Amino acid sequence: MKFGTSTLLLSGIASIAYGSNTDSLCVAPGTCQPPSDLSYEVSGRIDAVPRKQWGDSGGFCGALSIQVIGMSYGVYHSQDVIRKQAPRSDPLGHGDDDLGYEILHSNINGAMENLGFEYESWDWENQPKPQGKNYLKWMKRKLAAHNGIVQFVLCKGDQHNSYGDRRNPVPYDHIEPFFKLYSLDGDGDVRDDDIVCHGSDYSPDGENNFGYFRQFDSLLDDLDMEGNCADAGSGYGKNEMYPCIYEDLTYGTAISAIKGDSGDIKVSLTVNTTDEADVREDEPPTPLQGSLKIRGLSAGEHYLLQRYDGLGNFPFNANNPSATFKIVGTDEDVMTWVDPETFISNNSTLYTVVRPQ
Structure with missing residues (x-):
């Protein structure tokens, strides 16, 4: 090809x-x-x-x-x-x-x-x-x-x-x-x-x-x-x-x-590189920095941004997120949020935003 x-x-x-x-x-x-x-x-x-x-x-x-x-x-x-x-x-x-x-x-x-x-x-x-x-x-x-x-x-x-x-x-x-x-x-x-x-x-x-x-x-x-x-x-x-x-x-x-997604709050993800270390060619996995665009938030409303590491925790295992962050909606149509923690390139990571129970 x-x-x-x-x-x-x-x-x-x-x-x-x-x-x-x-x-x-x-x-x-x-x-x-x-x-x-x-x-x-x-x-x-x-x-x-x-x-x-x-x-x-x-x-x-x-x-x-x-x-x-x-x-x-x-x-x-x-x-x-x-x-x-x-x-x-x-x-x-x-x-x-x-x-x-x-x-x-x-x-x-x-x-x-x-x-x-x-x-x-x-x-x-x-x-x-x-x-x-x-x-x-x-x-x-x-x-x-x-x-x-x-x-x-x-x-x-x-x-x-x-x-x-x-x-x-x-x-x-x-x-x-x-x-x-x-x-x-x-x-x-x-x-x-x-x-x-x-x-x-x-x-x-x-x-x-x-x-x-x-x-x-x-x-x-x-x-x-x-x-x-x-x-x-x-x-x-x-x-x-x-x-x-x-x-x-x-x-x-x-x-x-994604199965289980409520659909009202939209999250998209980019990372700090457009290629991925090829672990099948013995390249060591690398840490990735995630940046999110979040749509559908209401100004002033409080939310929980949850991260799940590992495919076994998908989808939306609400009892066991790998990390949880508190965010507040703004007047902007799109909120940009950068994860202060990295995740590893040879795994799976899911981000979702929910309203507190």
């Missing part, structure tokens, strides 16, 4: 203006700036930040995609933890019963259950083919509902077969987090000028690490990839930045919540 332009020109429609084309870290033909038209509504996981995957054992693109979206819900899972929660499946990727298995379309539902996420996977087995247009409708609906999507994609120059046999290929090469929707009609049908923001799994995605921005009608292609992805770069470090979704058959999983 595995520089930005100021406009994206697509088959017969008006171009959409983007930001500066001087971004030295944005891989052509991708663009790493959001649309300059301020009339676009933004939905999805608006606080998600692209991160960098581990490259060993087949690559941790699926685990990284789950990590990115999970952090936008206030939970950090190490890529190691995520893979250990992925069950054996057919087809079978890298891994074993002790270290867990590579995230694939065939075991992602089991991983979602074990990690404590609310989710829905696209019903690729029963949807009529070609699925592409209906899939984009589903994807827009999920993003408009503030979900994040673990998206299985094609990459130019790759084999377009993830562990299938030659007679029955599994048509994807890579997995990426799709996390923001920019739309002039977020509740309506798919528009040519709808835009999705995604990560490549090799951050930084542009100098500001916003991610890559794509119009919906540039996303679908066939296995030859000479349509919408004709100008995509080929090979590692290029094709992940401008992938396409297979127009005939596709896979994706929308994450909508």
Whole structure:
């Protein structure tokens, strides 16, 4: 598997203006700036930040995609933890019963259950083919509902077969987090000028690490990839930045919540680095500094911010938080809070905010 332009020109429609084309870290033909038209509504996981995957054992693109979206819900899972929660499946990727298995379309539902996420996977087995247009409708609906999507994609120059046999290929090469929707009609049908923001799994995605921005009608292609992805770069470090979704058959999983979350107070998490020490390559785990954005607080009201370390304490084991902090709501729509304590990179950590009993 595995520089930005100021406009994206697509088959017969008006171009959409983007930001500066001087971004030295944005891989052509991708663009790493959001649309300059301020009339676009933004939905999805608006606080998600692209991160960098581990490259060993087949690559941790699926685990990284789950990590990115999970952090936008206030939970950090190490890529190691995520893979250990992925069950054996057919087809079978890298891994074993002790270290867990590579995230694939065939075991992602089991991983979602074990990690404590609310989710829905696209019903690729029963949807009529070609699925592409209906899939984009589903994807827009999920993003408009503030979900994040673990998206299985094609990459130019790759084999377009993830562990299938030659007679029955599994048509994807890579997995990426799709996390923001920019739309002039977020509740309506798919528009040519709808835009999705995604990560490549090799951050930084542009100098500001916003991610890559794509119009919906540039996303679908066939296995030859000479349509919408004709100008995509080929090979590692290029094709992940401008992938396409297979127009005939596709896979994706929308994450909508953490199980047990009351939903009225929203917490998102970032940490002080966009990569993770690879403990499977004997890199020592590192301390991470968590920073939260909290939405839904009432000014002057008192709350308990709770942190749970270790997947065994999830979700919301209210009797045994690892740490509890008292916070007070302000007049600001978004409160920023930095954890005075660090947590370790090869574990899981969940933050939640509750009202005192």
